Amino acid sequence: MSGHWSRRVFLSRDALIYAALGLAFIVASSVAAFLFIDDRVERILLQRQAAIVDSELKLLELVDREEGRDGLVRSIARRVSVPNDDFQIQALIDRNGKYLAGDVDWPSDLIVDGAWRPIQTYARKGVPVIGYGRAIVLPDGAKILVGRDRSAQRAVQSALAEALLTALGILLAVALALGIFLNRLVLGRIDTIATTARRIISGDLHERIPARGQDSEFDRLTGVLNSMLERNEAHFDQMRLVTDAIAHDLRGPLQHIKADLERVLLAEGKAPREAAVARAVGEIDEALSTFNALLDIARAEAGIGQETFDQVDLANLVEDVVEVFGPLAEEKRQKLTAQLMAMEVRGQSTLLRQSVGNLVHNAIKFSPQGATIVARLDDRGGNARIIVEDNGPGIPENERETALQPFGRLSRDRPTDGKGLGLALVAACAKLHGGRFVLEDAHPGLRAIIELPPD
Numbered sequence: 001m002s003g004h005w006s007r008r009v010f011l012s013r014d015a016l017i018y019a020a021l022g023l024a025f026i027v028a029s030s031v032a033a034f035l036f037i038d039d040r041v042e043r044i045l046l047q048r049q050a051a052i053v054d055s056e057l058k059l060l061e062l063v064d065r066e067e068g069r070d071g072l073v074r075s076i077a078r079r080v081s082v083p084n085d086d087f088q089i090q091a092l093i094d095r096n097g098k099y100l101a102g103d104v105d106w107p108s109d110l111i112v113d114g115a116w117r118p119i120q121t122y123a124r125k126g127v128p129v130i131g132y133g134r135a136i137v138l139p140d141g142a143k144i145l146v147g148r149d150r151s152a153q154r155a156v157q158s159a160l161a162e163a164l165l166t167a168l169g170i171l172l173a174v175a176l177a178l179g180i181f182l183n184r185l186v187l188g189r190i191d192t193i194a195t196t197a198r199r200i201i202s203g204d205l206h207e208r209i210p211a212r213g214q215d216s217e218f219d220r221l222t223g224v225l226n227s228m229l230e231r232n233e234a235h236f237d238q239m240r241l242v243t244d245a246i247a248h249d250l251r252g253p254l255q256h257i258k259a260d261l262e263r264v265l266l267a268e269g270k271a272p273r274e275a276a277v278a279r280a281v282g283e284i285d286e287a288l289s290t291f292n293a294l295l296d297i298a299r300a301e302a303g304i305g306q307e308t309f310d311q312v313d314l315a316n317l318v319e320d321v322v323e324v325f326g327p328l329a330e331e332k333r334q335k336l337t338a339q340l341m342a343m344e345v346r347g348q349s350t351l352l353r354q355s356v357g358n359l360v361h362n363a364i365k366f367s368p369q370g371a372t373i374v375a376r377l378d379d380r381g382g383n384a385r386i387i388v389e390d391n392g393p394g395i396p397e398n399e400r401e402t403a404l405q406p407f408g409r410l411s412r413d414r415p416t417d418g419k420g421l422g423l424a425l426v427a428a429c430a431k432l433h434g435g436r437f438v439l440e441d442a443h444p445g446l447r448a449i450i451e452l453p454p455d
Contacts, residue, residue: 030167053133053148057144057146069100073092080103088149090102090147091104103123106121107120117134119133133146205232253283257284257287312347314344314352315377321357328361329373334369334373336375340377341378345433348432352429352433354425355426362448363389363392366390373388374388374389375388384451387449392444394442403423404424423437423439430452433453435452437449437450
C-alpha cells in the first residue's frame with residue numbers, strides 16, 4: 001500500500017493532468033502574445049516604410065521638375081546602385097509604357113493612384129519581389145513606383161519568433177521543473193496525511209499528523225485535522241467507557257428481570273407472581289431511566305437541540321427546582337434556599353431544569369442531615385452562573401474529572417442508589433449551551449457551577 005502511494009508521489013495522474021493544462025495555457029498565451037506583437041511590429045514597420053516612401057516620392061518629383069527626365073533617371077540609377085539593407089522597389093516608365101529606370105519590372109496589374117498597396121513583381125535579375133509601395137503619374141504622363149520589399153520585415157519577425165521560441169522553451173522547462181517540484185512537495189505532505197490516516201484506521205487512535213511549524217496552509221490544515229482526531233479519540237474513549245459501564249451496570253438488572261419472569265412462570269400463587277412482575281417492572285423502569293439519561297447526554301454532546309433554544313428565565317427555573325426538592329431536603333432536616341437575581345439566557349429550558357435538579361438532588365443525597373444547600377445565581381464577566389453549593393463532604397480534586405464521566409461513580413458512593421449519570425448530563429448540558437461546568441471546593445463542601453455565555 002505504501003509503495004503504491006510512493007509511486008503516486010512522483011507520477012500522480014491528476015497532477016500530470018493539471019500540469020499539462022497549465023503548460024497548454026502557457027503555450028496558448030505565448031502564441032496569442034506573439035501574434036499580437038507580430039501584428040503590431042508589422043504595422044509599425046509598414047508605417048515607417050510608408051513614411052520613407054512618401055519622402056522619396058516627393059524628392060523624385062522635385063528632381064523631375066528641376067533637372068528634367070534625364071536627371072530623374074540618373075537619380076533613380078544612383079539610388080538602386082547603393083547597397084541598402086532594405087531592398088528598394090523603384091521603377092520608372094514613360095507614358096507609352098517604355099521602361100526608363102529602376103531595379104524591378106513594372107507590375108502589369110498595378111493601379112497607379114498614389115495609394116499604399118501590396119507590390120508583387122520581379123527584380124531585373126528575375127528574382128521575385130514582394131513588398132509595399134506607391135505609384136503616381138507625373139505631369140507628362142510618365143509613371144513612377146517607389147516601395148520597399150518585405151525582407152527587413154521578415155527578418156524582424158523571424159528574430160522575434162526565434163526569441164519567443166527560445167523564451168517559451170525556457171519557460172516550459174522552468175514550469176515543468178516547478179510543476180515536478182510542487183507535485184513532489186504537495187503529494188509528499190498528502191502522503192504524510194494518508195500514512196497517518198492508515199495508522200489510525202489500523203487502530204492507533206493516538207497517531208497525529210506531524211506539523212512543520214511553518215504557519216503554512218498545510219500546517220493550518222494539519223492543526224484542524226489533529227483537533228478533529230483528538231475530538232474523535234475522546235468520543236471513542238467515551239463510547240468505550242459508556243459501553244463498558246452499560247455492560248457492567250445493566251447486566252444485573254437484566255439478570256434480575258430474567259429471574260423475576262422465571263418466577264412468574266414457576267409461581268403457583270397469585271401473590272408471588274404479582275410480586276415478581278412488580279420487581280421486573282421496577283428493574284425495567286430503572287434500565288429505561290439509564291438509557292434515557294445516556295440518550296440525553298449523547299444528544300447534548302452532539303450539539304442536538306440548539307435549534308429549540310429560547311429565552312429562559314433562570315430565576316424562575318431555579319426557584320421551581322428548589323420548590324420541587326424542598327420536601328426531600330426537609331426529610332433529611334437540611335436547609336435548602338435560593339438566592340436569585342433577574343437573569344435570562346438563550347437555552348433549552350427542559351435540559352437546564354433537569355441539570356439544576358440533578359445538582360440539587362446530588363447535594364441533598366450526599367450531604368448529611370442538618371446540611372445547608374444554596375442554589376443561587378450571579379453574573380461574572382458577562383456570563384450567567386448557576387451555582388449549587390453545600391457544606392457536605394465534597395469531592396476530592398483528583399476525583400472530580402471521574403465524577404463528570406458517564407457512570408463515573410466514586411468509590412464512597414457505591415452503596416447509594418444511582419448510576420453516576422447526573423453530573424455527566426450537567427457537563428453535556430453546559431457544553432451544548434456553549435458554556436462550561438466546574439466543580440470547586442466550598443471549604444467545606446462542594447460548589448457546582450454551570451457557567452453560560454450571554455445571549
